[in-house]
Amino acid sequence: MPSIFKERSKDAGSFARTGTLHLNGIQIETPIFMPVGTRGSIKSLSSADIDELGYNLILANTYHLYLKPGKEVLDHFHGLKKFMSYKRALLTDSGGFQVFSLASLFKFEEDGVRFQSHIDGSHHKFTPASVIDMQRSIGSDIMMVLDDCAPYGSDLGRLELALDRTHRWAKESYEYWMEKPNGQNVFPIVQGGVNESLRKRSLDTLQNIDFPGIAIGGLSVGEPRPEYIRILECMAPYFDQARPRYLMGVGTVVDILEGVKNGVDMFDCVLPTRNARNGQVFTSFGKLNLRNEIHRLADGPIDPECGCKVCTTYSLGYIRHLHKVKELTAFSLSTYHNLYFMQSFMEKMRKSIEIGNFQGFYDHWKNLFGS
């Protein structure tokens, strides 16, 4: 496969790096944070907002889109991007993780996983090939393989079973994908829980297949942060330099800092959008709870150092009021701000790596968002 990634600079004191991801003519600077548009919209925002915020790689969830609007609708509209009037790049998960976390019932079989919809209890089955097909209908630039993500706390037997299944399905996915790549990419998913030797084995096995990138699954699933860091550290020296590394479902400002420090290039998480709807916003001086009584008469913006249209237009006191009375506008204004923050945070992080100050950047933000 021709490489889709080019490393641009490396931090001297860690595995942090910057690079460029090339996806069907779209260039994406890494490390990057991808906002989550689960069912074809970033909650409360429009596709025009995503463009305005400057995001050129977003995530959508295959499990949700498979159930609604479904494959037929997505085929009819020539994929999710056209359906939602979004013109940049798209990454989708395989749907596996949502089956394990959302579906009302699921059962592994040799060739896939059976499950019942969390919406109506209807019966379905995902296989490595079927989720590739679904992601072909979605039209994502980066697709994910079906994997087995064992829950945090699983014993060694369960973790090894998950690894074997994940690796076997990854090979099947690779072959199935290669029959008709069609400009789409596929990443396999490293598993192994918090077991270092399984993680290394998984990384080694999957990097031996010619996938254009590599994803890390099964982290940020409930393990304490020291465990999370230990596993990132155990993999960092072994990543293939030529391929982008994507840490799935991560995360908080601090978790992203740890990820980048350990060589990760791509992140996604619902946290900035979900927290915004719950009244928590991110600022240059840390997290802020919009509903707090202390902000009742706050004339200034959420963050005086933020240049987003919410901060340059509305006062913290007004947005607090909207949250207190549960106005829908509270959700969109807060979401917009948090996604602007994340975009700006990642941009500053890339710059810090390029000018050789990643450690300073890391210390500054870890101190502000550490708790």
Add this chain to the structure above:
Amino acid sequence: MPSIFKERSKDAGSFARTGTLHLNGIQIETPIFMPVGTRGSIKSLSSADIDELGYNLILANTYHLYLKPGKEVLDHFHGLKKFMSYKRALLTDSGGFQVFSLASLFKFEEDGVRFQSHIDGSHHKFTPASVIDMQRSIGSDIMMVLDDCAPYGSDLGRLELALDRTHRWAKESYEYWMEKPNGQNVFPIVQGGVNESLRKRSLDTLQNIDFPGIAIGGLSVGEPRPEYIRILECMAPYFDQARPRYLMGVGTVVDILEGVKNGVDMFDCVLPTRNARNGQVFTSFGKLNLRNEIHRLADGPIDPECGCKVCTTYSLGYIRHLHKVKELTAFSLSTYHNLYFMQSFMEKMRKSIEIGNFQGFYDHWKNLFGS
């Protein structure tokens, strides 16, 4: 008082007219529809959206703003317009109607109405002077007097009591307002239920006071449409030509047509915004239910003849999907479209009056929205 209204053209075959409302340097073409921003935001939209839609007169509800964020906050922020970063004109009701329709308990007294908040049961009292004071804190360009809006179906005794109270309070309001007009206007409210002689008496009494405009209350409160039309018709010949007439809480496309036909200049209603959130949009070919199965594969816009950014960007099929999965974005896109529709509908109506084709306009839209 210097007049705030100038009639511009009159329909030959009805009482329909166009005019210009002058409010603190802002010129508003009438007939106008005002969207409702109950608690300081048009639900799901931002103040920037209101500007973009071209609305220069909107409504907010005194009852809601009195409870939250409350007078102290509005005073601190120098009024609602600054609080919500909205720069055009603002009209507020007196809060009376919400007391009668929302408050958990209320009781008339000689000098006002006592009530308990529908939020927390706390005790409050509104008087003619106190609601003017509250609207001074809100900083509306047009304030309303406290009135007694007897429910539809009230007997003659109750209607007469309401009329006396409404007129007495209107005079008190006028005097209290005149002590410190401060660029704000006050409109009294014509009552009288569906009784023609009471309506005429109320109109006559209130027009004898030097208010800058006149509002009509107690219509569109449950009466059948023929009753609604009969009452509008009985008042139409008696309106003072020099003052703007505002029909409160109206309404549907057809109710607005009947209002304009009978000389009304100003309307407000939550219907276009509330219906949008429930999946009903207005189009050049009538009402449309976005959730309908028939739109599942609809590639075209909600309304091919609509020039709004929603119709020029997103397909009906996509917006249907967002409604079906209850995405927040469904609410903002549909609300934006409906408010664009109302703005465009009123603009075309003004034009029809000016070119002498109001009857043709009336027939066309009544036919499309008549049911």
